[in-house]
Amino acid sequence: MIKHHLNPEILMSYAAGNSSSSVSLIVASHITVCSKCRKEVSFYEDIGGKVLEESLSVETKAETLDIILSKLDGLNSELITNTIIENSSFKNIPVVLQKMLPEGNSLTENWKKGIGGIKYFDIDMESVNKDLHARMLSIPPGKKLPNHGHEAQELTLVLEGGFSDENGNYNVGDVAIEDENNIHTPIADSEEGCVCLVVYEGNLKFKGVFGPILNLLKI
Numbered sequence: 001m002i003k004h005h006l007n008p009e010i011l012m013s014y015a016a017g018n019s020s021s022s023v024s025l026i027v028a029s030h031i032t033v034c035s036k037c038r039k040e041v042s043f044y045e046d047i048g049g050k051v052l053e054e055s056l057s058v059e060t061k062a063e064t065l066d067i068i069l070s071k072l073d074g075l076n077s078e079l080i081t082n083t084i085i086e087n088s089s090f091k092n093i094p095v096v097l098q099k100m101l102p103e104g105n106s107l108t109e110n111w112k113k114g115i116g117g118i119k120y121f122d123i124d125m126e127s128v129n130k131d132l133h134a135r136m137l138s139i140p141p142g143k144k145l146p147n148h149g150h151e152a153q154e155l156t157l158v159l160e161g162g163f164s165d166e167n168g169n170y171n172v173g174d175v176a177i178e179d180e181n182n183i184h185t186p187i188a189d190s191e192e193g194c195v196c197l198v199v200y201e202g203n204l205k206f207k208g209v210f211g212p213i214l215n216l217l218k219i
Ligand SMILES: [Zn+2]
Pocket: 002, 004, 005, 006, 030, 034, 035, 036, 037, 038
């Protein structure tokens, strides 16, 4: 059961078509598995639809995502020839997110190898906006990260396994919203590890849940 949800501000902004493509990606992925947030989004969409019915200047959320996906389709077709690593299929990747990954549900050689057995894949957001960032992370079981804080908001969606920190346990479907007020020590699930999507905006240091890892992996 999902315990950690997106907040109303993020959902409202998404429903109004005002979210960046990286935040849209994490919201679209989360509401695939979360009926509570899905209902909240459609509630805001209904309100927004009534208010904005006549406006031609407002781009809808669906159009925004379509544009992103159409741009990334070309990219993914170039990557499709890459080898799937054996026994490495993911079970819970939402379709909207699969479309942005090489071979969708599978860990492939496109995923880069980081320190401590971590693997990661950067989703290309730069063709849409160079300040948007989205990274998939696969963290080995029991990996403990140093205590750390954050400089700006980052969203982390758990896709497989989970992690825990001072704020609680985060399992499949849960979203961690980290900002400058949070200091914590996350540990990946001892049996399954953690596969997650992390998004942030701007040219800032990674300081989120898996910030130390992201910084070390920075190219
Ligand atoms: Zn939710």
